[in-house]
Amino acid sequence: MEIIRAKTAGFCMGVSLALQKLDKAIADARGRRICTLGPIIHNPQVLADYEALGVHCVDSPDGLHAGDLVVIRAHGITRDVEEALRACGAEVLDATCPRVKKAQLSIRNATAQGATLLLFGEADHPEVRGLLSYACGPAHVFGNREELAALAPDPAGVYVLASQTTQDRGEFEHLEAALRERLPQLVVLSTICDATRERQQEALAIAHTVDAMVVVGGRQSGNTRRLASLSAQCGKETFHIEQAGELRAEDFAGRRRVGLTAGASTPRKLIDATEAWLKALA
Numbered sequence: 001m002e003i004i005r006a007k008t009a010g011f012c013m014g015v016s017l018a019l020q021k022l023d024k025a026i027a028d029a030r031g032r033r034i035c036t037l038g039p040i041i042h043n044p045q046v047l048a049d050y051e052a053l054g055v056h057c058v059d060s061p062d063g064l065h066a067g068d069l070v071v072i073r074a075h076g077i078t079r080d081v082e083e084a085l086r087a088c089g090a091e092v093l094d095a096t097c098p099r100v101k102k103a104q105l106s107i108r109n110a111t112a113q114g115a116t117l118l119l120f121g122e123a124d125h126p127e128v129r130g131l132l133s134y135a136c137g138p139a140h141v142f143g144n145r146e147e148l149a150a151l152a153p154d155p156a157g158v159y160v161l162a163s164q165t166t167q168d169r170g171e172f173e174h175l176e177a178a179l180r181e182r183l184p185q186l187v188v189l190s191t192i193c194d195a196t197r198e199r200q201q202e203a204l205a206i207a208h209t210v211d212a213m214v215v216v217g218g219r220q221s222g223n224t225r226r227l228a229s230l231s232a233q234c235g236k237e238t239f240h241i242e243q244a245g246e247l248r249a250e251d252f253a254g255r256r257r258v259g260l261t262a263g264a265s266t267p268r269k270l271i272d273a274t275e276a277w278l279k280a281l282a
C-alpha cells in the first residue's frame, strides 16, 4: 500500500510561533503559574502534554492572579479582554499570530477616522470578535453574499472591507468586486492567510488520486474537520482521527493508495505515528 503524505500537513506558522512562546514561558517560569486564556490550540493531545507540564487553561481574566504569566492564543483576543488581562497584574505574553495581529492593526488604522468596517467572517469565531474590537467606527460582520446585501451599505459612506484570516480568497475577491461598483470610497484590506487554502487544495489534490484518506487532528479543530469533509465530499472514504490507535487494519484491506493529511494544529509526532502505522500495513 502506497502512502501519500501531504507536504502541508501539520502546524501553520502562527501555531508554531504560539507554541514556541508557550515553551519559552514554561522554561522561564521561575515558580510562576503559566496560564493560557482558553486552549492554546484545538488539539487534545498537545493540551494534555502542556497540562502535564503544569500549564493552566483559564476561561477568563477572572481566573488569573497577580504574578501569573498568561499567554494570548494565536487567533487573538478582543481589546477589552486584553485590557482586563493587563489590569489583573498577570504578565502577558502575546502569542497572537503575526498575520492576525497585522489584520487587527490594519483595521484599527483604516477606521481611525470613523469609517465603517465590513468584515467577512464567522460572527461567533474568537478571531472575528477580536478583529471587530479593533474597529474605531461602526462594524458589521457578514458570512455570505446575502448577509452583505442585507447590510445595504450607503454609496455615500466611507467603508473598509476586511476578512477573517481563514476565509476563502476567491469569494472575498468576488465580494470586493461587487462592493467596488457600489461604494466609490471603499478601502480594501488584504487580511487573508493562505495557510488554510494551501492545506485544503493539497488535501483535495491527494484525495482525487487515492482509495481512502486519513486526516489527523483534534475533533474540535475547525480546519481539521473541514479537511475531512472536503475529502469525503469528493467521494473518498475518510477517516478523521486524533491518534493512530483509532485506526483499524480491516478498513485498509485491499487499498492500494492512501492519502494522509492533518490540520494546522496537529503536531508532527502524531502525523509521523499515523504514517508509521499505515506503513506497517503495507
Ligand code: SF4
Binding pocket: 012, 013, 014, 015, 074, 075, 097, 098, 099, 100, 165, 166, 193, 194, 195, 196, 264
Ligand atoms: Fe496565522 Fe494563518 Fe495559522 Fe491563522 S492559519 S494562525 S493566520 S498562520
